[in-house]
Amino acid sequence: MTDPAPLVLAPPDAEERRRRRAGRFERIGRWAFPLAVVLLLLAAWDRIVVWNDIPPYVLPSPRLVIGTLATDWPVLLPALLVTLQITLLALLAAVLGGVGLAVLFTQSRLAEMSFYPYAVILQVTPLVAIAPLIFIYVGSKLAALLLCAWIVAFFPVLSNTTLGLRSADHNLQDLFRIYGATRWQRLRYLQAPAALPYFLGGLRIAGGLSLIGAVVAEYVAGTGGTGSGLAFRILEASYRLNIPRMFAALLLIALTGVAIYGALNLLSYMLLRKWHESAVRRER
């Protein structure tokens, strides 16, 4: 009836020491190794530029890129904020649209049959091919950029959430039927929590895609002036052969992508750590 008493803690034996070493290696290695690779690459890059006397308009040294990032900050920061704004708004729209459509599709077979193919068509058509049309028909530039980024980002949310809503344990569905649960209760208490891990997986993909969508859309829009984002700054710098600024802007975009991924990963961990297999620490 009662569980066996926990074993008395013995001093760590060889096996235990080996496991602890492996754990420490894993913990430190996770950030130390990528960092070491970056430092090595930067050093190699720097040496190649210096030793070969490569002019900065062909390949700037990493030091120059960092310096440009600092000196051009007044230009780059507003551009970064614009790109970030479009990315985050597009991600928000992707979540609302993706989850909304997924709920609609799982509640109504008719809606799914009617509209799912169009979601797929929208997803498989390259954005650069649709974007010029969008910029012609949508008057507001911000709205057009948002629409472009949304088209790229919403599908993983839709597809994963639909899968998740359908993946609720059949035995639990039986239990709900016996409890006389309504359709809404089944969605609220069973399907939605069961879909959460799937949704978060889709969200992580959508986070990166909304940034890509925003950047690609800016390229296609290609218009400058106030309120232009990082992609336009890269285009503009390339016309002026300002290669260091291109690198600096590129660096900012990459860092933004990593930050979004990290934030969504953290969100996923916080929401799932108590119960889902992907986050629960395995007892050995």
Place this chain on the structure above:
Amino acid sequence: MTPAPAVTVEGSARLGQQPLFPPVSLRLGAGEWTCLLGPSGVGKSSLLRIIAGLETGIDFTGHVTTGDGAPLAGRIAYMAQSDLLFPWRSVTENVLLGAALRGTAPDRARARELIGRVGLTDHAGKRPAALSGGQRQRAALARTLMEDRPVILLDEPFSALDARNRAAMQSLAASLLAGRTVLLVTHDPAEAARLGHRILVIDEAGLREMPRPEMPPLRPVSDPATLEIQMALFAELGRGAE
């Protein structure tokens, strides 16, 4: 709890073109444990699911009636081999699930008491992933008790447990579910021999009732009378295999 009704299910079933079982009449005595014993794949779980009003995937022709004539909906609790706990809810929240679905105020004091009766007081705040298999089934039993339904359907709820935990769960369930109309579907003759007021065997040949045991459940595992029932059940199951 409202008085436990007798439940009768009568009919025959086909799986596609194949007959699954010939016309049977399964009567659950009011306030009694009825054990339905049989090999896998002969439709014993399907019979239980028919009573529960769940989809079975088989063609069943027949009907379910109750001794008091009232419908069964809302009077059934269900436990299965998988614990049916919600992994994102703690033990307490799982026990309170029914209240959440009905939108009524949760009776936390009663939940605490029932969790104590199944011996999980120290684990009330944990998620199912942090519990052992036996603890999870005890949590499921606490939820079943919380719902306080007169008809209890048990679909091999103890079969995934080790021998010691299984015996402990059987004793606990027998004492806590006493006075209710219980259908226990199992493939374990020892379990049926311990728990059943009445024991029925189902296989391809149909449904057969075993002689009603004299000693009331819960019967001690090693009592000669229990072992005798168990032997008879083994023989009956073997007869069907020949």
